[in-house]
Amino acid sequence: MELTQYASTIEHLDELLDEDVKRRMDEQEIDLNQIVSDVRRQGYVPASLFCLTEGTKQFDVWLE
């Protein structure tokens, strides 16, 4: 499954992620607020934001 949103949606990424993904991010100490803040500092340039593995699932989030 691939979901495409306008890049500005990064500001509300928290609302797009389900609770299991957010729990997994917490476990891996992936700080979503810090990621969004870094995206702003870098001027919303295309970049990989984070990758997660949950069981057999691979979860990728990026800007392009």
Next chain:
Amino acid sequence: MLVSDWQQGDHWNDVCANWNDAQKRSLANVMLRFFLTGIFQQRRMQADWHPGNFRFCTHGDKARLLLYDFGCVFEPSEVEQLGLARLIQATIDRSEPPWPLFLKLGFGREFLEPLAHKLPALCRVLFEPFCCEYPYDVADWNLAERVTDILGDDRWNFRIAGPARLVFLMRSFHGLAYYLSGLATPIFWQRAFTTSVGSLSGDIANLQIPPEDTSKCGFDSMARYLKIRVV
């Protein structure tokens, strides 16, 4: 004699407490049009949006804005009017780099040049309500935090670079955002902007912009899409 008939109206606090959703939406559109018309049609705009200067009244679900004090006025020059319209339009359609347009608006080259590469992201956030092709809720804006993150240590350079007279424009813009935040109803900024600048489209396109090196400061440096993939 400036006042011949005293008009009564609701105070801002009454609007927030007592008006229904349709009346608030109507007022939000009135205030946005008031702001845009002041810049892009009349070139004369209220620069002091203090609640004491306004009253508000309704006729059914239609809102009206009463101005009690029009003493603090900003009168944009033609270049400021056209330059700002072109900057907003360039941000909407990513059609040209913002850096030469800021210079045209009177920003100082010396202080702005070091942060020219940050201007696309800054414009995208500053003018985000205009960029959305749907009614925009200013509660989603988070403007101050995002601008602080984008500019970082350069935020003072940006303020110093700006011409002093544009402070009045920023005050009006913040005033508009304040009222729209209180009204808490999404409205269609892009459509209002397009309508407001429609008669200026030829002049906006013909505004002469001196050539600049914009190789690293265009909107094409920014991502268009956020992608999420699960496999």
